[in-house]
Amino acid sequence: MRSSFDEPYLLIPGPTPVAPSIAAAATRPMISHRGREMRDLVGDLLGRLRALLATDSEVYTLGTSATGAMEAAVRNAAPGPFLHLVGGAFGGRWSDIREACGLEGDRLEVPWGRAFDPDAVRDALGRRRYAAVTLVHSETSTGVLNPLEEIGAVVGEFEETLLLVDTVTSMTAVPLELDAWGVDLCLAGVQKAWALPPGLTICAVSAAALERSRRAPAKGYHLDWSLHHSALEEGQTLTTPPLSLMFQLQAQLDRIEAEGLAARYSRHRDLQARVAAWAEDRFELFAEEGHRSPTLTPLRMEGYAVDSILEGMRDRGWILGAGCGRSRDQLIRIGHMGEMRPEILDAALRDLDGVLEGARERR
Ligand SMILES: Cc1ncc(COP(=O)(O)O)c(C=O)c1O
Structure with missing residues (x-):
């Protein structure tokens, strides 16, 4: 699915994967x-x-x-x-x-x-x-x-x-x-x-x-x-x-230009909506509603250790971002920009579910 890109796959908010x-x-x-x-x-x-x-x-x-x-x-x-x-x-x-x-x-x-x-x-x-x-x-x-x-x-x-x-x-x-x-x-x-x-x-x-x-x-x-x-x-x-x-x-x-600007903008909006829908019964989104960037989603990791979630995702081939600056240990940030496609994002979120389940079992 992501075979044309390097592994592990970068899901941080930049740098992002580069198409071959x-x-x-x-x-x-x-x-x-x-x-x-x-x-x-x-x-x-x-x-x-x-x-x-x-x-x-x-x-x-x-x-x-x-x-x-x-x-x-x-x-x-x-x-x-x-x-x-x-x-x-x-x-x-x-x-x-x-x-x-x-x-x-x-x-x-x-x-x-x-x-x-x-x-x-x-x-x-x-x-x-x-x-x-x-x-x-x-x-x-x-x-x-x-x-x-x-x-x-x-x-x-x-x-x-x-x-x-x-x-x-x-x-x-x-x-x-x-x-x-x-x-x-x-x-x-x-x-x-x-x-x-x-x-x-x-x-x-x-x-x-x-x-x-x-x-x-x-x-x-x-x-x-x-x-x-x-x-x-x-x-x-x-x-x-x-x-x-x-x-x-x-x-x-x-x-x-081949993708078309309107299609590119709507692809990014859809990616954001996809993460938001996945997060709905799991985590609070850090950014206020109505003002969420279509290129990245920071999630409040209440009840989880950010570093262990990031490590679990790394083991499955995904590099996610921690919070930035003062929110370092409260958030994970998922980048969904540039070459990101819905099927890649869905695969990452499925793996994130697996990592979260493992973390809950260890508690
Ligand atoms: C919004 C924003 N501004 C500025 C920067 C700084 O960019 P650079 O590290 O390329 O100097 C970044 C880097 O992540 C950023 O996200």
């Missing part, structure tokens, strides 16, 4: 990163990523994990102040990065497992003039999908305020309409719903964000969007890029 044809795309011969083939590759990726994200923004492919692109966003939107919407570990990471850069900002917090209320965001923006708001769309530590469109409309009421969004576990699994929703920066590492090996981050930067970047005081060199902009205008990247990953991204765009 996509793994093979990494073996394409190298090209000159300053040559004609590179211009073709960069142009092709730019057009297709813009279509996918419904935007006219610049779209850079950066040779870094997502955190590097988050730091780039903070440095290019500097000096702030920033308003960080923090409802989990990755919302907090924006704030940590900003502090590490020596910049000013505030946190608007919700309890882990809860989504942000756009009205609360409006109230916070009314109390102080912020240069930028940071948001995590799908918070991987809690499984919450925040209402991006509604928050975008609120931030849009504040003309000077940029909206910087981490879409690490939503891009390609959830519709994104960056221009219509007023998103100035959207980023995603490719090891999640893109189902590629880690090392590349897609980063869409609006004209307003680029303008802000031109005035930002201490961007350094490698993270400077205006330098990435000049390179893109030449059909190049600023520095030598991870070419193999770019080939894989191009191949994955073919697969995504």
